[in-house]
Amino acid sequence: MNDTTVLAKDLTRRFGGFTAVDKVSIEVKRGEVFGFLGANGAGKTTMIRMLCGLLSPTEGIATVAGYDIRSQSEQVKRNIGYMSQKFSLYNDLTVKENMQFYGGIYNVRPSILKDRMDSWMERLGLVSYRRKSTRAIPVGIKQRLALGCSLLHDPPIIFLDEPTSGVDPRARREFWDVIYALLEEDKTVFVTTHYMDEAEYCSRVSVMQAGKIIAMDSPQRLKDRYGMSHIQDIFIHLLKNGEEKRATPLNLPLSGG
Secondary structure (H helix, E strand, C coil): CCCEEEEEEEEEEEECCEEEEEEEEEEEECCCEEEEECCCCCCHHHHHHHHCCCCCCCEEEEEECCEECCCCHHHHHHCEEEECCCCCCCCCCEHHHHHHHHHHHCCCCHHHHHHHHHHHHHHCCCHHHCCCEHHHCCHHHHHHHHHHHHCCCCCCEEEEECCCCCCCHHHHHHHHHHHHHHHCCCCEEEEEECCHHHHHHCCEEEEEECCEEEEEECHHHHHHHHCCCCHHHHHHHHHHCCCCCCCCHHHCCCCCC
């Protein structure tokens, strides 16, 4: 069985004369948490949107869950969960109603949807909020709800675009506990973040600058390579000293040690 869930080769996206993503190549295996780390505007969100079949690449090729992102974007969308950077749920609906709505969008059978809703509400600590208007719940709870809605159709691959933005450190750590639980179900998780400490939670992390991946490996191997104890120090070092020779993902070890 092929364990590769996402494969991209020289993926590029231009907007007019601006190159948002510049010849990015990655291979990601089942059960990994793969992080895109970088400042705002580095190309993280554009990369995610291409892999989700929401934005066509200018150049390059990629497959997600075995489907081509150009010609099979609908199949890609059916096999992924996507939590966008901007809160995309309906504030006028209750927590329960939002879940029901998104379950319908994903064509989850009613006989299955109720059990899945109950399960995710329990796992994400949403039970006491189920009848509350989404507008009235805290930001951290909204983020949990958005995650739950993206998982109702049980996708094998989950894309989370800055999922912990705007929440407090404790809520961020609890969110990562949920992500780790997904790995136990043999899922693959992509995360974009500008929080340096969150890189420590990834199996592998890529550092993006100006649309390019300038470093990529497990957090520990990056620390060993640069002789530094913190990913933030490595990140600052890379930005100050320019791009290192771009990593060749297909030759990199995939373990998260």
